[in-house]
Amino acid sequence: MSLPGKDTVTIVDISDGTKPRIVTSLQLENSIVGPPTNLAITPDNKLALVANSLDVVKDGDNLKNVPDNKVYVIDLTASPPGMIATVQTGKQPSGLAINHAGNLALVANRAENSVSVLSISGKNVSVVGTVALARPDTPSQQVSAVAITPDGKRALVAKTGANKMAPLNIDGTTVTYKGYDMLTGLFPYNVQITSDGKLGLVNNNGNGGVADGQATTVAVIDMTLNPPRVIDQVTVGDAPEGLAVSPTTGYAVTVVLPSLFSSAATA
Secondary structure, rough: OOOOOOOOEEEEEOOOOOEEEEEEEOOOOOHHHOOOOEEEEOOOOOEEEEEEEEEEEEEEEEEEEEEEEEEEEEEOOOOOOOEEEEEEOOOOOEEEOOOOOOOOOEEOOOOOEEEEEEEEEEEEEEEEEEOOOOOOOOOOHHHHHHHEOOOOOHHHHHEHHHOOEEEEEEOOOEEOOOOEEEOOOOOEEEEEEEEOOOOEEEEEEOOOOOOOHHHHEEEEEOOHHHHHHHHEEEEEEOOOOEEEEEOOOOOOEEOOOOOEEEEEEEE
């Protein structure tokens, strides 16, 4: 652990897939603690949102992590791209997602068990609401990641400490939680939804996120049911974190950290 000041967000031009090049690197505080879903790009490729979960501060002769509340807004159309705003969300913003229309983002605030609702209009990003999923003083209910369905009408939020997934309803910028949760597995840490909106996939990190050599699972949620329900578990390696679904819904990939290998599954 070290004091902040050396973190960067690097922007890479991949328009020529055989010759990627670094366009710029922005000096922005960004903790490595938290699920790998703290960055999202609008569908028109004009804005990027990056959440900073934690700050490192001095505590006497020691250093400690404290929750931050910043989401950086980066203008990808500028030359070079640069940060144009900082939005204040709830405590310890972690996973975030942008809808397919590009006008709404949801941010999972891990230290206060809530989801911030962000409105996106052109280059303007602002907080327009907060959805509480549990009392802030119940760390067992902490939220870590969020995914939005392709039609923009629903979302799934990982309640990591509770081993559950919480569905949300979305109507414009009004986001509601009705109190229904699904048990998905140990320490659900990441979530994605297939491009047809029919399935949700959940990385169960296992044993409180500690890599202990045991196999863990990816939970499969049937989003066509009302309410959605877990219908299967796919066994993968220890401590899956990164999770991606192909645009054609044919495949999903989960990154298993200890072995540095990935597992692939048909969706």
